[in-house]
Amino acid sequence: MIIDASRRIGAIDGRRRYGDAEVIRIPTRGASAVSAGRNFRRLGRVPIPTAALVLSLLRPVWGRDVEAGPAEPIPPWSVARFKISGGPLGSVITKWVRDGDPDHPGARAHPSQLTTEAVALDFLAGLDVRAPRLIAADRGILIMEDFPAHRPLDRLIRERGYTEQTRTGLLEAARLLADRHARTAGRSAAFYRALADRRPVDQAHERRRFLARGWELTSGYAAGIGCPPGDRAVAEAADVFNVLDRPGPFLALSNGDSATNNVLVGSPTDVIIDYEFAGYRHCLSDLTDFYLPGPRWVTVVDAVESGFEDVYRSTLAPAIPAVTDDDRFGRDLAAAGLTHAFGRLGNFPKIDNRAAGDRSRLERLITIESAAALAESRSTFPALADWCRDLGRTLRRRWPETDVRTDDLLRFLPRG
Numbered sequence: 363m364i365i366d367a368s369r370r371i372g373a374i375d376g377r378r379r380y381g382d383a384e385v386i387r388i389p390t391r392g393a394s395a396v397s398a399g400r401n402f403r404r405l406g407r408v409p410i411p412t413a414a415l416v417l418s419l420l421r422p423v424w425g426r427d428v429e430a431g432p433a434e435p436i437p438p439w440s441v442a443r444f445k446i447s448g449g450p451l452g453s454v455i456t457k458w459v460r461d462g463d464p465d466h467p468g469a470r471a472h473p474s475q476l477t478t479e480a481v482a483l484d485f486l487a488g489l490d491v492r493a494p495r496l497i498a499a500d501r502g503i504l505i506m507e508d509f510p511a512h513r514p515l516d517r518l519i520r521e522r523g524y525t526e527q528t529r530t531g532l533l534e535a536a537r538l539l540a541d542r543h544a545r546t547a548g549r550s551a552a553f554y555r556a557l558a559d560r561r562p563v564d565q566a567h568e569r570r571r572f573l574a575r576g577w578e579l580t581s582g583y584a585a586g587i588g589c590p591p592g593d594r595a596v597a598e599a600a601d602v603f604n605v606l607d608r609p610g611p612f613l614a615l616s617n618g619d620s621a622t623n624n625v626l627v628g629s630p631t632d633v634i635i636d637y638e639f640a641g642y643r644h645c646l647s648d649l650t651d652f653y654l655p656g657p658r659w660v661t662v663v664d665a666v667e668s669g670f671e672d673v674y675r676s677t678l679a680p681a682i683p684a685v686t687d688d689d690r691f692g693r694d695l696a697a698a699g700l701t702h703a704f705g706r707l708g709n710f711p712k713i714d715n716r717a718a719g720d721r722s723r724l725e726r727l728i729t730i731e732s733a734a735a736l737a738e739s740r741s742t743f744p745a746l747a748d749w750c751r752d753l754g755r756t757l758r759r760r761w762p763e764t765d766v767r768t769d770d771l772l773r774f775l776p777r778g
Contacts, residue, residue, distance in 0.1 A: 692740030
């Protein structure tokens with residue numbers, strides 16, 4: 363498959379071009395590059411692209427004088443940096459299909475994930491959205507712009523705690539999210555036309571990708587430990603689904619994972635990365651990791667107190683005026699938060715079987731209680747909020763080590 367990248371593979375600042383390649387080739391079916399042993403070496407148990415493979419993709423773009431050093435893995439993610447000489451950039455980032463990674467079976471195992479990211483990055487470049495620029499792609503591997511001087515916001519918070527600097531990072535993340543949502547709103551048809559040229563597309567599936575399954579699993583597991591949802595809570599759960607499935611003006615491009623580890627902080631501006639699960643969804647779903655705990659944190663800072671919410675809404679308002687409607691914003695945000703919490707508890711048996719004191723238990727508890735608090739603060743979904751409170755009390759009894767005062771915990775308490 364072909365992506366015409368001649369317009370967008372050029373400079374970030376609009377002056378310097380990365381190269382003059384006319385096409386980027388991305389097959390959507392067939393063997394991935396990971397399966398081609400000569401193109402990959404292993405670092406421990408993890409397959410890593412070879413410099414020869416990277417050069418075979420860079421030289422048609424940047425010329426035959428380009429050279430690449432050995433891969434520099436960036437743990438814990440399956441991405442690697444390659445130092446470059448003879449090209450317009452000093453380094454690039456590679457991502458690849460991981461169907462040969464025994465430590466992450468099923469993770470990024472299908473080429474369609476990288477196809478989605480390639481199309482999304484090309485699409486965002488055309489809208490001048492701050493995101494990594496795609497340089498080359500083929501055979502289940504992407505080569506992208508590197509930000510070697512940037513640092514993940516997640517790491518800065520872990521090292522320094524909640525400081526004025528890390529608060530500034532949160533506010534910049536709010537601006538970046540709002541800017542992407544503003545620039546991509548109303549353009550879903552163009553995005554899905556580009557994606558449909560390269561892989562099958564189901565827009566309804568993409569819109570619902572993170573919705574219903576969490577509720578089905580969590581409510582079932584909760585019933586099994588003596589906390590079944592009542593009829594009113596079940597009805598409100600259906601309302602939550604409908605709110606997010608019918609976003610109206612809030613339909614915008616999501617990267618599918620806007621957590622703090624995917625916000626890179628640096629000069630001249632911060633940048634959000636990781637578009638493997640990009641799709642058009644309710645844009646407020648991108649905010650949940652900044653309101654509720656998630657995979658990285660047991661606790662987070664209140665998004666109203668930090669100013670995150672005000673920055674996001676004021677930045678988005680010129681493009682999507684509905685964000686200024688307090689009732690609608692509050693209802694839709696609470697729906698996104700509840701869905702996030704249900705998704706986090708969807709693997710309850712695995713968490714329940716972990717040793718007492720494992721912080722993933724406390725994170726799940728605080729997530730479900732925080733979702734209830736978010737709904738209560740916006741005066742919406744009262745029965746569902748009450749049920750979440752009941753479930754929190756049930757979990758505190760089941761996991762006695764989690765029965766703590768959350769107000770006494772460190773803000774941005776890491777999960778591990």
